[in-house]
Amino acid sequence: MATEVIPAPGVRPDSALRAALMASLGDETPEGRSILELARNQGLVAEAPAGADVIAFSATTRQSGLDADGKSWRKGAVDAVLRTVGLQASQMPAEVAAAVDRIARSGGTPLAVSENGALVGVIHLKDVVKPGVKERFADLRRMGLRTVMITGDNPVTAAAIASEAGVDDFLAEATPEDKLRLIREEQAKGRLVAMCGDGANDAPALAQSDVGVAMQTGAQAAREAGNMVDLDSDPTKLIEIVEVGKQMLITRGALTTFSVANDVAKYFAIIPAIFVTSLPALGAMNIMALSSPKSAILSAVIFNAVVIVFLIPLALRGVKYRAIGAARLLSRNLTIYGLGGIVAPFVGIKIVDLIVSALHLA
Numbered sequence: 001m002a003t004e005v006i007p008a009p010g011v012r013p014d015s016a017l018r019a020a021l022m023a024s025l026g027d028e029t030p031e032g033r034s035i036l037e038l039a040r041n042q043g044l045v046a047e048a049p050a051g052a053d054v055i056a057f058s059a060t061t062r063q064s065g066l067d068a069d070g071k072s073w074r075k076g077a078v079d080a081v082l083r084t085v086g087l088q089a090s091q092m093p094a095e096v097a098a099a100v101d102r103i104a105r106s107g108g109t110p111l112a113v114s115e116n117g118a119l120v121g122v123i124h125l126k127d128v129v130k131p132g133v134k135e136r137f138a139d140l141r142r143m144g145l146r147t148v149m150i151t152g153d154n155p156v157t158a159a160a161i162a163s164e165a166g167v168d169d170f171l172a173e174a175t176p177e178d179k180l181r182l183i184r185e186e187q188a189k190g191r192l193v194a195m196c197g198d199g200a201n202d203a204p205a206l207a208q209s210d211v212g213v214a215m216q217t218g219a220q221a222a223r224e225a226g227n228m229v230d231l232d233s234d235p236t237k238l239i240e241i242v243e244v245g246k247q248m249l250i251t252r253g254a255l256t257t258f259s260v261a262n263d264v265a266k267y268f269a270i271i272p273a274i275f276v277t278s279l280p281a282l283g284a285m286n287i288m289a290l291s292s293p294k295s296a297i298l299s300a301v302i303f304n305a306v307v308i309v310f311l312i313p314l315a316l317r318g319v320k321y322r323a324i325g326a327a328r329l330l331s332r333n334l335t336i337y338g339l340g341g342i343v344a345p346f347v348g349i350k351i352v353d354l355i356v357s358a359l360h361l362a
Helices: 013-024 028-040 078-085 093-105 133-142 153-167 176-188 198-206 220-225 237-275 280-285 293-317 326-361
Strands: 002-007 053-055 063-068 071-075 111-115 118-125 146-149 169-171 193-197 211-215 229-230
Touching: 002 028, 013 028, 013 063, 013 071, 013 111, 013 118, 013 211, 063 078, 071 169, 071 293, 078 111, 078 118, 078 169, 093 111, 093 118, 093 153, 111 169, 118 133, 133 153, 133 237, 146 153, 146 176, 169 176, 176 198, 176 220, 193 198, 198 211, 198 220, 220 326, 237 293, 237 326
Parallel strands: 146 169, 193 211, 211 229
Antiparallel strands: 002 118, 053 063, 063 071, 071 111, 111 118
């Protein structure tokens, strides 16, 4: 959001603010709207003149603006606007250079403003990090996921925001090609890549990623390129997507582990009892001491029916996901559902066998 417009030397503050306002009249991004709001709060309102030509933001030019009545206004990345007005970075007024450096070091984004080919000031865009986002990124880290912030901001601003947000890495002054190249490099290493974006320049990267999450407030191109659209426009919603996906996989793995272990234990328990008459040597393996072959089969069938009823709530509710590594998850899964799947049939079938035998004798 825009917080101030700092005029260049020799430019009145209201003139610099008006230039920023004119350059933002056709800008529908949250940043553009915040500049209009800043001007409105300071009593300055304007409308685009009839026949005005809106210059949309482009990742190539890295600036946007307005042309009307023979005049032009531009705002954008400082280096891009300097090139437009024919200045080198070393030729930038000392006051403007100091303002740009101050804004970048504070974690904000400096946007240069020009009017009719002359530098008139700098807009301070304050990047607002959502409350709790650092903790959310820490959750992703515990899940074994690496977070990378990709931004068109300069490296100083990007480093400040990356530190405040707690991301693992960042890529500054990124073009659409840079984003695409980074994702392809990660995929070439065998990694799955999820991408969150809201701009038209994010569309190629969203389409290339394994999971593309577009923001509802973003550009139409981004929404069309993504696999899904986040109606809340909250990038950390990706954590919930990962949690749901992992919970589904863990639940399926837990049920499969229990089922396989259950079947192995079940057949190991009842087969000796079934064939002990024809193969007396199997009697030594009848460790459960089931009453008879008929009782063993009936007990196994009853136990199987009962255990399915108990597994239905687990399948519907799902196994609770915890943000721990894959190795610990596998160990936990095998301990609880693998060992449980082996022990349960021995205990359950024996209990049913005792009940069946007691009822038969009665």
